[in-house]
Amino acid sequence: MSTEVTVELQQLAHAQGLPLPAYQTAEAAGLDLMAAVPEDEPMTLAPGQYALVPTGLAIALPPGHEAQVRPRSGLAAKHGVTVLNSPGTxxxxxxxxxxxxxxxxxxxxxVIKRGERIAQMVIAPVVQAALVPVTILSPTDRGAGGFGSTGR
Ligand SMILES: O=c1ccn([C@H]2C[C@H](O)[C@@H](COP(=O)(O)OP(=O)(O)OP(=O)(O)O)O2)c(=O)[nH]1
Ligand SMILES: [Mg+2]
Known part of the structure; x- marks a missing residue:
């Protein structure tokens, strides 16, 4: 079973009437985010175009957590529509x-209509680093090899 944290959720005025995000299945990782565009003003993305789409939601995550804004695979597979900065933080x-x-x-x-599920939000724990400046890093077998250094 997945772990659970409490997240405060605020539905802003322009999202009133839209359902709150909910996990679609018992072990779903993501909460679908809906477009809070006006009913009479759908947003149209021409090929190659991008836009900031409102969700009408604000949250208060517990310290030590983040929400990742990720694409929905269905929109990507069927329409080529994805999240430009995926995963958004x-x-x-x-x-x-x-x-x-x-x-x-x-x-x-x-065309993005009001209430359309446009992306999904995954809540995840965050590890912050305590950076320690050094002049030489601890050695490994890999060393500086990368970008295909182990072969195809
Ligand atoms: O897909 C996204 C990504 C970010 N945010 C919000 C929440 C996040 O906490 C804030 C800042 O995001 P980020 O750090 O990615 O953007 P930035 O360009 O570095 O802006 P800032 O200088 O405000 O940190 O914007 C979103 O609503 N959706
Ligand atoms: Mg930032």
């Missing part, structure tokens, strides 16, 4: 509206 101390930067890599225009 929502910091635990952010109290503003969560927004999704959607980009249309598809060949056709993509």
């Amino acid at each position: 929502v910091d635990a101390d952010y109290r503003g509206e969560i927004k999704v930067i959607l980009i249309n890599h598809g060949a056709a225009s993509f």
Whole structure:
């Protein structure tokens, strides 16, 4: 079973009437985020275009956690629509509206209607680093090899 943390959720005025995000299945990792665009003003992404899409939601995460804004595979597979900065990072101390930067890599225009599930949000623990400046790093077998150094 997955672990559970309590996250305060604020539905902003322009999201009133939309359902709150919910896990779609028992072990789902992500909460679907909905577009809080006006009912009479859907947003259209022309091919190659990107935009900041409002969700009408703000959250207060417990310290030591983040929310990752990730694409929905269905939108990517069917329409070429994805999250431009994926995974977007929502910091635990952010109290503003969560927004999704959607980009249309598809060949056709993509219309985002109010309530459309545009991305998903995964809550995850965060480890902060205590950085220790050194002149020489501890050695390993790999060393500086990378980018295909172990062969194909
Ligand atoms: O997809 C995203 C990514 C970020 N944010 C919000 C929450 C996050 O805490 C804040 C800052 O995000 P980030 O650190 O990625 O952006 P930045 O360009 O570094 O801005 P800042 O200087 O405000 O940190 O913006 C979103 O709503 N959606
Ligand atoms: Mg930042």
